[in-house]
Amino acid sequence: xxxxxxxRTAAPRGLATNTKISTLTRSSPIRESGIRDxxxxxxxxxxxxxxxxxxxxxDADAGPWTTYVDSHPNGTLFHGLEWKRAVARTFGHRPRYLxxxxxxxxxxVLPMFDVRSxxxxxxxxxxxxxxxxxxxxxDENAGGALIxxxxxxxxxxxxxxIDLRSEFAATPSEPIIASHATFxxxxxxxxxxxxxxxxxxxxxxxxxxxxxxxxxxxxxSSELPLVWRLYSxxxxxxxxxxxxxxxxxxxHGALGDRFLTQVVRCDGQPVAGLxxxxxxxxxxxxxxxxxxxxxxxxxxHFVYLxxxxxxxxxxxxxxxxxxxxxxxxxxxDFKRHCGFEPxxxxxxxxxxxxxxxxxxxxGSAKWAVARRVWRGLPLAITRPLxxxxxxxxxx
Numbered sequence: 001x002x003x004x005x006x007x008r009t010a011a012p013r014g015l016a017t018n019t020k021i022s023t024l025t026r027s028s029p030i031r032e033s034g035i036r037d038x039x040x041x042x043x044x045x046x047x048x049x050x051x052x053x054x055x056x057x058x059d060a061d062a063g064p065w066t067t068y069v070d071s072h073p074n075g076t077l078f079h080g081l082e083w084k085r086a087v088a089r090t091f092g093h094r095p096r097y098l099x100x101x102x103x104x105x106x107x108x109v110l111p112m113f114d115v116r117s118x119x120x121x122x123x124x125x126x127x128x129x130x131x132x133x134x135x136x137x138x139d140e141n142a143g144g145a146l147i148x149x150x151x152x153x154x155x156x157x158x159x160x161x162i163d164l165r166s167e168f169a170a171t172p173s174e175p176i177i178a179s180h181a182t183f184x185x186x187x188x189x190x191x192x193x194x195x196x197x198x199x200x201x202x203x204x205x206x207x208x209x210x211x212x213x214x215x216x217x218x219x220x221s222s223e224l225p226l227v228w229r230l231y232s233x234x235x236x237x238x239x240x241x242x243x244x245x246x247x248x249x250x251x252h253g254a255l256g257d258r259f260l261t262q263v264v265r266c267d268g269q270p271v272a273g274l275x276x277x278x279x280x281x282x283x284x285x286x287x288x289x290x291x292x293x294x295x296x297x298x299x300x301h302f303v304y305l306x307x308x309x310x311x312x313x314x315x316x317x318x319x320x321x322x323x324x325x326x327x328x329x330x331x332x333d334f335k336r337h338c339g340f341e342p343x344x345x346x347x348x349x350x351x352x353x354x355x356x357x358x359x360x361x362x363g364s365a366k367w368a369v370a371r372r373v374w375r376g377l378p379l380a381i382t383r384p385l386x387x388x389x390x391x392x393x394x395x
Contacts, residue, residue: 051107051142053149056097065099068106069136074167077279078130079111082254087113087128090247091391096124098149100142108137110146114157117392120358121160124150128394129243131182131284131323134166134348143170151350160355163394169346177349179361181342183321183335187283187312194309197319198301202338206305209298216265217306223263224248227273230289236382237292239371240362244387248275248287260310264303271296272303281317283307304338327363360393 056065062081069075077083084095093113100108111133112126127133137143147170154162164170167182188194195203209215228245235242252259258279264272271294275287285307290299308319321340324331332342351357359366374382 051100051102051145053098053100053145056095056099061099064106065097065109068109072136075136076132076167077255077258077277077284078127078132079109079136082251083127083130084111086247086250086254089250090244091128093128093391093394096153098146098153100137100145102142107139108135108142108146110135110150112150112162113394114159115392115394117358117394119389119392120360121355122158123161123163123358123394124154124157124159125163125165125394127165129247129390130165130395132165132167132345134164135170140172147171147350154350154352160352161357162350164348164350166346166348170348174348176344176346178326178344178347180323180325180345180347181332182323182345183340183342185319185321185340187308187317187319189312191309191312194305194312197308197339198305199337199339202301205298206301207298209296209302213296213299214267215271215296215299215302216268218263218265219260219310220263221252221259221261223273224252224261224275226263226270227261227275227287227289230270230273230291231275231287232289232383232386233291233379234289235386236375236377236379239374241374241386241389241393242383243287243390244384246387247390260307262303262307262310264299264306266294266296269294272299274303274307276307276311278311278316281315282320283311283316283318284320284322286322300334301338325361325363327361 066081069079072079084097087093088095093115096112096114098110098112099106100110110126112124113128115123115125115128117123125133126135135143135146137146150162154160169176185197188196195206198206225245228248232242252261255277258277260274260276260278260283262274262276263270271291273287273289274285277284277286285304288300288303311319319340321335321338323345324335324342326332326342326344336342349357362371377385
């Protein structure tokens with residue numbers, strides 16, 4: 001029964017590198033993110049001439065851009081044009097996409113958005129609302145050309161910062177902002193082995209939820225509005241602005257069958273919802289919603305195990321648990337409790353001379369009062385207000 005009682009080359013000229021690196025203190029070491037695939041710097045490809053960088057033109061460049069991102073070993077869903085279109089359509093940020101070429105051949109891309117915020121100075125972000133982003137390039141020369149062009153663009157439009165959410169540092173000689181970690185593990189070949197991914201205690205929690213409560217799982221895209229309602233409820237509890245429903249709808253429309261909608265019910269009542277992105281052979285659970293009025297021990301573990309089982313049954317081979325802020329003890333430690341070890345993301349930031357990087361971290365002390373107030377507001381206020389605020393806080 002379900003009841004309320006029983007639920008991160010030298011920096012080119014123009015912008016100075018922010019050299020502050022977050023200090024991490026954890027009970028066990030966090031792996032520094034190494035080169036996942038050496039082909040992300042394709043040193044074997046000869047220089048066919050001077051690298052030139054141009055602005056992305058939708059009609060002429062959409063096909064070549066997609067081909068390049070799809071063929072690059074470090075290309076992500078967030079580098080794809082689907083993310084561009086959904087962000088632009090929902091939030092109105094101007095896309096500032098750059099392409100590096102030698103002759104007619106693309107040798108690098110840098111997707112960015114020009115973000116104008118009511119709570120921070122103007123910034124270029126690669127990518128907003130995304131775990132990953134930053135430069136994709138064949139070699140360091142192409143990557144450097146893209147960075148220099150981005151800095152020139154920032155100077156031209158008056159943006160004081162450039163945020164590069166690169167999994168691998170765009171300029172390896174410069175420091176990273178070690179504020180976020182990612183968590184990945186391979187999936188087993190067989191559905192019956194999925195539970196073995198979790199350590200004993202996490203596995204027991206998922207099994208207890210399944211055995212104690214009458215839980216039913218469905219995967220149905222028509223339930224997207226329901227998942228958003230659960231998600232926005234969770235975001236209020238976490239004292240963070242939610243994204244608007246139209247962002248979910250835009251992403252679903254753009255991604256199609258690479259957007260997985262999952263709902264868990266207890267005694268017929270929806271208690272959890274999860275949106276998972278599917279890219280190549282990797283699953284990335286991205287938006288989770290739980291009804292805090294229902295106290296179901298092990299529910300989160302159960303939701304993720306069922307998501308993994310669906311993935312294995314449908315040929316997926318990796319589970320990317322997404323990023324967590326290293327200071328966010330709850331989410332960070334939950335993923336470790338589930339058997340996933342953190343790898344630092346090599347985010348980098350370029351800050352204009354005389355400017356200061358904006359502090360938009362939800363854990364910042366300056367937002368403490370706002371967080372307390374947010375939790376006490378009705379959903380009828382936090383849902384539309386969160387959607388409006390999200391435009392100014394690019395995730």
